[in-house]
Amino acid sequence: MLTDTIIEDDRWSEMGFEALAEAAAEAAFLHLGMEARDFEIAVLACDDARIAELNTEFRDKPTPTNVLSWPSEERGAEVDGDTPSAPEGLDPELGDIAIAFETCAREAETAGKPMADHVTHLVVHGVLHLLGYDHIRDKDATLMEGLETAILGKMGLSDPYEI
Template identity: 45%
Template sequence: MIDIEVEDQAWREALPHAEDLARTAADAALKALGAQGEGVTLLLTDDESVRELNARFRNRDNPTNVLSFPAPENPELHLGDVALAFGVCAREAGEQGKPLGHHLQHLVAHGVLHLLGYDHMNDAEAEEMEGLERVILAGLGVPDPYAAGEGDHD
C-alpha cells in the first residue's frame, strides 16, 4: 500500500496530479524490484519540515530534496517513509530545465530505492542505483535524469 500525505498545498497548486505522479513512481519502483506487497508512506511537504527532519535525524540543519526513513521489519510489510520538500524540488527542476512532475517521480523512485536498501555512498553503489532509476523512469516515460544537463540529487 502506498499512502500519500500532502502537507504543503504548493505541491497540488504546482502539480494538480502530484499524488498520482508520486503513487505511480513509488509503485513502479516497488514492482521493478519485486516488492509489490510492501508499503510506503510519501510525505509531500515544505522545506522547513524537511529541514527539521534532516536536523533531527541526520544532524544536517538544511532542507534537502528527499529524505528516506526505512522502517524496522514489521508484519505489515511497511518499508518506511519518504519526505519531499516542495521548494527544493521546484527550484532544482527549474535550474535543471525539467518538468517538476518528472523531478518528483525521479525523487520518489530514488527515495523508495533507499527504503529497499540501495544507496550511493560510493561510485559502484551510485552506478547501480542510478541504473535502476533510469529503468524505472523510462517505464513511466520520464527522460534519463542523469543525462547531460539534467543535474543531480542529494
Template identity: 45%
Template sequence: VLTAGWRGKDKPTNVLSFPAFPFVQGGPLPPMLGDIVLAAETVAREAALEDKPVENHITHLVIHGLLHLLGYDHETDTEAEAMEAVERTALARLAIPDPYA
C-alpha cells in the same frame, strides 16, 4: 529541520526516506517500507534550474527515495552507479528522460 535531525546535515535536501523497519537488500519485504518526504520548495527550485518538468523530477525523487527504503545507497561510487542504473531503468519505463544525462 528534518535533514539536520535525521541525517545530521544542516543543509536543504530534496528527498528523505524514513524506513519503518530494518531491511536487508534482497531480503523479504517488511509489512511496510516507510515514508518518503519531498521538500516542495527545493524540488520546484531544482526542476526550474535543471529546466525539467517538476512532475518528472518528483517522479525521479520518489523512485530514489523508494530505492533507499529497499536498501540502496550512494555513499560510494559503486553504490551510486548501481542505484542510478535502477533509477534510469525505472524512469525510462515511464518515458522520463535520464536525469543524470
C-alpha cells in the same frame, strides 16, 4: 494503495502529487519484480522549512534537502555494488519518505525539467533507498542510478543523470 501520502503543503495537491507518488512507487516495484500491494510507504509532501527540521533532527544537517527516506530496517548490501537483501521476508511497512516543494521546484527549474518529472525521479529514488539501495559507495551508486534510469525510462521520462 502502496503509498500513504500526507500533504502538509497545498502546492503538492495542486500538482497531483498523491497520484504521481503512487505511480512512481509502483513503477519501481514493477521493475524490481515485486508485488506493490504487499507493501506500504508513508510519504510526507512538505515544504523546505519542514524538511530542514527533519534534516537537522535525523542527519544533523540544518538545511533543506529535496528528499529524505527512513527505511523501517537496514536492507543495504554488505558488498559495494551488490543487490540489497531479497524482498522475501521484508517488513510490509517499508518506511517513510519526505519531499520538499521549494527545493524540488528550484532543482527542476535549474535543470530545465518539468517539476512532475523531477519529483517522480525523487520518489523513485526514495523508494529505492527504502529497499536498501544507496549511493554512498561507487558501485552502489552505479547500481542505484542505473535502476532509476531504467524505471524512469519505462515511465517515458528521460535519464535524470544525463548531462
